Amino acid sequence: MTLPYGVISDPHYHRWDAFATTNADGLNSRLEIQLDATKEAAKAMKTAGCKHMLVAGDTFHVRGAISPSVLHFVTETYEWIIKELGLEVVMLAGNHDLETNDSVYSANAAASLRSIGVEIVCGKRPHSIKMGDVTVHLISWRNNHAELISDLKTLRSGLDGDNHDVVVHTSINKAIPTMPDVGIDAQELKDIGFRLLLSGHYHNHKEVLPGVVSIGALTHQNWGDVGSLAGFMIVNPDGTFTHHETSAPKFVNLEDDVEDDQIRGNYVRFRAVVESDEEGIKLQNVLKTMGAKGVVCNFIRKASMMEGTASTAETSKIDSLGESVAAYCKIVHDTDGGFDLSKVSREKGHFMIVESGVFREVESSTPLHKVWEDLGSGVLSSITSQA
Numbered sequence: 118m119t120l121p122y123g124v125i126s127d128p129h130y131h132r133w134d135a136f137a138t139t140n141a142d143g144l145n146s147r148l149e150i151q152l153d154a155t156k157e158a159a160k161a162m163k164t165a166g167c168k169h170m171l172v173a174g175d176t177f178h179v180r181g182a183i184s185p186s187v188l189h190f191v192t193e194t195y196e197w198i199i200k201e202l203g204l205e206v207v208m209l210a211g212n213h214d215l216e217t218n219d220s221v222y223s224a225n226a227a228a229s230l231r232s233i234g235v236e237i238v239c240g241k242r243p244h245s246i247k248m249g250d251v252t253v254h255l256i257s258w259r260n261n262h263a264e265l266i267s268d269l270k271t272l273r274s275g276l277d278g279d280n281h282d283v284v285v286h287t288s289i290n291k292a293i294p295t296m297p298d299v300g301i302d303a304q305e306l307k308d309i310g311f312r313l314l315l316s317g318h319y320h321n322h323k324e325v326l327p328g329v330v331s332i333g334a335l336t337h338q339n340w341g342d343v344g345s346l347a348g349f350m351i352v353n354p355d356g357t358f359t360h361h362e363t364s365a366p367k368f369v370n371l372e373d374d375v376e377d378d379q380i381r382g383n384y385v386r387f388r389a390v391v392e393s394d395e396e397g398i399k400l401q402n403v404l405k406t407m408g409a410k411g412v413v414c415n416f417i418r419k420a421s422m423m424e425g426t427a428s429t430a431e432t433s434k435i436d437s438l439g440e441s442v443a444a445y446c447k448i449v450h451d452t453d454g455g456f457d458l459s460k461v462s463r464e465k466g467h468f469m470i471v472e473s474g475v476f477r478e479v480e481s482s483t484p485l486h487k488v489w490e491d492l493g494s495g496v497l498s499s500i501t502s503q504a
Contacts, residue, residue, distance in 0.1 A: 120354065124171045170198065171284055176214055207236040209238045210286070215258060227239075250280050253284065266309075314330065336365035380409050397416040401414045
């Protein structure tokens with residue numbers, strides 16, 4: 118009898134900093150959310166009659182390193198899935214799992230989970246699972262698109278019949294609307310002839326062409342995931358599939374008008390024009406009261422939009438980015454009383470700044486007017502807090 122199977126991808130288990138705390142047992146709160154989402158997916162797969170849970174790459178987040186406090190709790194979670202739920206877990210190597218550019222078993226952080234019964238797929242040879250009338254094949258990360266295409270064609274040429282699915286970890290063009298076409302065209306993948314081709318790597322669930330599917334990440338992980346569809350898949354015996362979101366928080370961008378259901382339980386970034394710092398702090402507190410899991414507010418001071426605005430005593434003396442950050446911290450600390458100066462990262466004379474979710478490194482001696490030209494004038498602040 119052919120059974121359905123479940124698929125997750127790109128969980129990126131990690132000890133996160135943003136919006137995170139650590140409990141007495143050393144468990145990072147956002148890692149806990151990721152692991153709860155994994156269990157949620159596994160339970161749904163078990164209920165649907167699945168025997169297998171496939172992980173399509175990027176189990177871990179940091180390339181070439183894995184924290185013991187991450188590995189410990191990830192191991193506990195998958196041991197529970199295997200022993201308590203009775204699912205067989207097959208885990209594909211993704212680029213983030215690997216210390217090397219290519220799929221080398223000894224360089225795969227996820228290989229440590231083999232000791233609890235996880236089947237690890239990492240290397241040149243594909244792994245095949247017979248599920249009744251359907252066979253699912255897995256090919257681990259290839260650093261070269263041409264090599265992956267060649268391996269897929271070689272695999273398909275040696276198979277009889279139509280009931281063959283394949284799971285890979287690669288970039289598919291058009292899987293993320295804003296992403297340039299630097300991956301593989303979906304039609305080229307479709308023409309190879311698998312019933313379904315499921316791919317991890319891009320963090321958005323989308324059927325790019327019939328039978329060519331970007332699985333998407335299990336959960337949202339940062340501001341780059343705003344607007345993406347995250348969750349897990351259940352593939353039915355006939356090749357149809359369903360996608361399911363988990364209860365994990367999303368990263369959400371809001372502009373001026375906000376709805377309660379967009380805020381509650383999510384990480385919210387809010388942009389607005391304000392009269393003063395105090396008004397901005399009040400807006401931030403309102404968002405937290407509405408149930409946001411975490412808040413980042415990017416405010417534009419109304420006065421800064423008008424030419425000829427007089428400088429304050431604090432801003433008139435600012436020439437460098439370092440002085441700007443220091444002055445801003447002083448203002449917020451004096452008005453809010455809860456600003457943690459240790460959250461400001463300054464190492465080796467550099468600052469890390471965030472604009473549109475992208476971290477950028479800027480020398481602290483950079484003249485402020487140059488930074489403002491790069492970011493766009495009028496940016497008052499970026500305040501980060503956690504619930």
